Amino acid sequence: MSTQDPNEYRPSAIEEKWQAIWAERGTNTFTDEELRGAENPFYNLMMFPYPSAEGLHVGNIYAFTGADIFGRYQRLQGKTVFEPIGFDAFGIHSENFALKMGTHPMELIPRNIANFTRQLKRVGLMYDWNHTVDTTDPRYYRWTQWVFLQLYRAGRAEKREAPVNWCPSCHTVLANEQVIAGACERCGSMVEQRILSQWFFKITDYAKRLLENLSWIDWSETTKKAQENWIGRSDGAEVHFPLARRKVADDRHESAQVHAQKPVIPVFTTRPDTIFGATFMVLAPEHPLVDTLTAPGQKAAVEEYRRGVAAMDLVSRKIDKEKTGVFTGGYAVNPATGEDIPVWIADYVLMEYGTGAIMAVPGHDERDFEFATKFGLPIPRVIAASLDDADAPLIAAEAGDGVLVHSGQFTGLPWAEGKQAITKWLSERGLGEARVNYRLHDWCISRQRYWGPPIPIIYCEKCGTVPVPEEQLPVVLPFVADYKPDESGISPLARVEEWYRVACPTCGGEARRETDVSDTFLDSAWYFLRYPSANDQAAPFDPQITAKWLPVNSYIGGEEHAVLHLLYSRFITMVLHDLGHLAFEEPYLRFRKHGLIIKEGSKMSKSRGNVVVPDDYIAQWGADAFRTYLMFLGPYQEGGDFRDQGLVGPFGFLKRLWDTVLPVEELGTEAPGAELERKLHATIRKVGEDVAGLSYNTAVAAMMEYLNAVREGGRGANRSEIEPLVVLVAPFAPHLAEELWSRLGHAHGIFEGANWPQYDPARTTQDTVEFVVQVNGRVRARLPMPRGIPQGEAQAAALADDNVKRFVDGAAVRKVVFVPDRLINLVVG
């Protein structure tokens, strides 16, 4: 029971020992010179964390360990692996937490980062601590501001008005996620809309490219699908509905005329084939033509409706609810039928999608059907299963396919052809054209908050909007003791006069800084470019280093960032590429999502009290066992269930491996037996393939199986049998592997060289196979047979088996199915 026994497995001791050695030798860190000259570079990226006050979550460790294993495996294959980490520490999350705690974020964040760093180091991740990034450091956000300026210069950033959620009680702007059922998540007051002037990045200009590149980038399919849906391509037509000459409701008898010079209402539709059924139009309440269209008698009602909509928060407006709306009193002309149709406004039409106006086809659109039913508008049928059904009554919207009916010269055309033909017809008459529309919106990057990088813009009375000259960056976020938002609805920076009052960079006159800060997603949209050049004070990223290391070889992260972070960083990369700053336009060659872990069958959360605190487990079992268990508990790309009991399995495995190798002097020197050697080669192959494909759980299982075989019946191991296993386990349990490797007499560290064992494919298979004999598809015998046995011999051997004989029972064999080296199936009777 001596605790000083050098052959006892004491994880904490060896883990701390090797962490110190790695730091001292610089095993995982690079100088900038080394980065420039690296051979076989492999950039292994994982999503940097937001350094919360609670410390590292087990979910973070799960994500990082899986990525780290991949990096360590690449390294054991001889690659030079750059594996950086950083801190995504700006944003509303940090700010709200700081407000709650009453501690200033400038004080809180460095503390959290220090704690995270300590925890990350304890896990044994292969990070280059010489190349870290902290988004709140002016040396970093100086270049975030530089990125903004590049977009501004390229005309990809523009300022325009947009609504935001506003909590009248907290005096603050809320993100959509902070609005719960129309109320502020913090105080419960009803949220309102405010219209503010904000900065947008025109990501919609890139919608087509962002969508098309998805066809060739090597990403998790589900992630690509999420982006595809988010970008949301719709093929249809833009159609122009001229305003009717008469605008008043009771002026019904005047015939409609189509005059090209008249103002028109453009609409986007995916179903131009149903245009003959458009019996009314609906505009978003904010639509600019509403005032023109509104008849005097309807003015009061329209105004009231618009006020009601404006008071609503941005989230509840979009939830499906009973249709509401108001008639404007105005009419437009259906360009297909030539008839006047009434124009309504309703909040189910959104200004931000399409043109902010729709042609309503109640017969063939559910929402329009509901609206028409409620307000007594006509619901004609223009699509039917066949011409015979042209007058079948519509009891619900029929959004499916069919043939056109009651559609003038297009009647009888199948739906898809009608779509083409009508679009062509409208376009020949100058009333519309084919159009592709995207669901994707421009990226609003303005935040009326404190904790972010100030947007580098100056407003001058004479010169207008002036970008801060690049040499004047960074625009440093000032220390503001009271950074709480107030009722003005503008950033707390707008209260710091000595900060925002500046001389105009162009004319030197009085000017004012932009007081909004930028979105956290901008910080993370380019961080991977910064890592290799993290120490470069002269440029955001060094051209030579960037050419060598980018794009990223492997990126592993959570699916929750499938659409925002991953899309924004692709967009920023494309813009920087187009501006000549980067040679590539896609940032991540390969992206794989990891799954989420739950605890004992349910989601981990503070309210459930089932949050796994990693430090406790690591203290008890060691980082190696913790890492190995996390990778073992389920398929990495799908996630799994963390059970306290489960940890003892992988711990026991590591301990048995340790006990098998030590003491080294007692290891046998013989060659492995034939069967064990076969298993060794098969295991090397399986673990290599599984790790490369992120199937970590089965890789660990294969190693356990092999160790069990080595130790079967309590036998001791030969060195040649066990030494390769030390290398296979190294990505999972790097400390233990280093220690055993060194005790096995190697002068250099296990990760300093291409130490991954080779296998001989010829030796992965057995000479004897267990051959399955079926009769009529049911297993009746399992017979050992030599590999490569021909069908005739196998059949003879099968028929000689007593049990097989019983089932064949003298009957004629009608058919024989033979699968070489696996199975023979005798069909009788």
Add this chain to the structure above:
RNA sequence: GCGAAAGUGGCGGAACUGGUAGACGCGCGGGACUUAGGAUCCCGUGGGUACGCCCGUGGGGGUUCGAGUCCCCCCUUUCGCACCA
């Protein structure tokens, strides 16, 4: 509603192109060593059984010599998106 994925022992989970269902681990049972063990090691472990076999991968059909795997219908769960025209 739309989109995606998944339902396998007491539990977490394996199973490549259809070809021995349940690898590996937990738990449980037995044994060894021990004064003792909840430590360690070894062995066993889907259910039933007249010990020949039979039944078993959410439910119901189908294709096939053979289906967890393929096809059709249904049920359940999880995760995205959601009045997107």
